[in-house]
Amino acid sequence: MASLPINVRKLGLTRYEAVFAEMQTFTRARDDSSADEVWLTQHYPVFTQGQAGKPEHILNAGEIPVVQSDRGGQVTYHGPGQITAYLLLDLRRLGIGVRDLVCGMEKAMLHTLGVFGVEAYARPDAPGVYVDGNKIGSLGLRVRRGCSYHGLSLNVDMDLAPFARINPCGLTDVGVTHIADFAAVALKEAEEVLLSALEAQFEITLRRPDRS
DSSP states (O other), X not given: OOOSOEEEEEEEEEOHHHHHHHHHHHXXXXXXXXXXXXXXXXXXXXXXXXXXOOGGGBOXXXXXXXXXXXXXXXXXXXXXXXXXXXXXXXXXXXXXXXXXHHHHHHHHHHHHHHHTTOOOEEETTEEEEEETTEEEEEEEEEEETTEEEEEEEEESSOOOGGGGGBOGGGOSSOEEOOGGGTOOXXXXXXXXXXXXXXXXXXXXXXXXXXXX
């Protein structure tokens, strides 16, 4: 596992296209000595279509842009009030397999939700995290030369209406929820709990920009 701290970058509210391009550039330029990073952001409203995405799962995008991504999976929505965490990790150096990464991200979200009293679960047939049949957390990854990018999104307190314009993650029988349906939680508080959960899951140290 990693012995050096991994820097956390808090990007604030961003446009998906710019961060997506920056992730690709970061990953292409990596070598064996490159430091790992975790990026936290919220995106302006956007639908992102994964590599397996089918156009019929976008029901009515309207004024919200649709961006083709190179992550796995189907279509999803990003917007303000949702934590999006991008894990730019050298998996070989960390000794983490792709399946371990997926399971670890799910467990980190489950722990985060549990801290706020939200009883959630993962599904073996559909990656992500669910509450009472409704999706609350999503995953999407790309691995290039043993290095991951993209990551997870966790709905904290957001406008859920745009999800009705798509079949989230290609699922036609699943609704969407957020932490605000169960507890009043500040996004910064949820971010910190999530970062701590990621540290525990992957036995890493994350260096926050707001800590000395």
